[in-house]
């Protein structure tokens with residue numbers, strides 16, 4: 383089908399929550415994708431920080447094909463080998479002892495919120511329910527996770543919000559301390575705010591939150607939906623900052639493109655979720671867990687976090703050089719291969735010019751260009767992308 387035909391059918395049959403889309407991507411390989419007309423693009427969006435191992439990585443493809451031949455899906459009424467194997471690997475590689483699998487980032491955060499409330503009621507007191515999150519955060523699109531999301535634009539028209547959430551500015555420890563009450567049970571924060579504009583924590587911020595949580599007996603939840611799986615230069619974002627949470631949520635890159643979410647925590651906290659207290663039909667099914675295990679092992683075996691660190695530093699250096707040349711770039715910030723270039727103007731036109739020239743970027747909010755390519759990119763890919771970016775800047 384042509385893009386025009388796919389668009390016509392989409393407009394007719396799909397509820398319009400995503401607006402108009404510029405192209406239809408039909409094929410991917412490594413750092414490149416192809417549209418329905420066969421045009422090739424360098425992909426610096428990666429399914430929004432999701433295809434960390436690159437498109438259609440042979441190990442992930444092989445794992446999916448082999449598993450599909452054996453068994454796609456079986457209920458959690460039965461033991462599932464790839465699920466147990468994936469959990470074991472995640473535990474070996476992280477602070478966590480136990481995992482709960484679901485299908486998305488929002489669901490992983492829902493699980494974390496339920497766990498925080500249940501654990502706090504079990505161990506501290508019946509009035510513990512309030513969760514403090516950050517302004518400009520993003521935690522998902524279910525009713526409770528839009529409530530957790532500290533951005534009014536996501537709440538509008540969907541009120542009433544779920545009770546029990548409070549927001550404070552990111553990077554403000556004093557505001558967080560002042561917001562804690564006898565009802566507070568947890569603090570939930572992204573190590574780097576992604577959808578909110580690539581907002582990077584100050585050196586003392588995350589460790590400061592850790593100390594406050596320890597002092598006040600609160601659980602610390604890191605929403606690592608966008609930062610886990612090597613993106614910040616370590617396998618998990620918390621490792622990049624040297625601060626361990628009590629609960630961590632993952633999704634996006636966990637499945638290498640397959641839809642899977644995970645909430646991971648310490649054994650003594652996990653005990654508060656008991657049989658019947660939480661569940662998911664598809665959560666941790668054989669197909670997605672096989673894909674995730676292959677993707678995770680690829681990230682570790684190919685040392686992709688280290689690559690993200692090295693190539694990310696090169697990318698930021700080159701972008702800062704462009705900032706010196708083009709005052710329309712206000713700030714360049716990020717870590718590893720989660721980088722934002724904030725502009726003084728709207729970013730839509732720039733993204734569209736780059737796409738015409740064969741490089742895919744994405745704009746968050748109105749004016750922050752998000753750069754989150756597959757972690758397999760090298761310096762040549764950065765040069766290729768930034769040559770196009772520079773030309774588009776010059777034509778603004």
Ligand code: PLP
Pocket residue numbers: 485486487488489491520521522523572576577605606607608633634
């Ligand atoms: N949390 C963070 C930090 C995210 O970036 C996102 C998605 O962008 C989510 C949660 C929601 O994930 P999902 O769209 O898989 O529900």
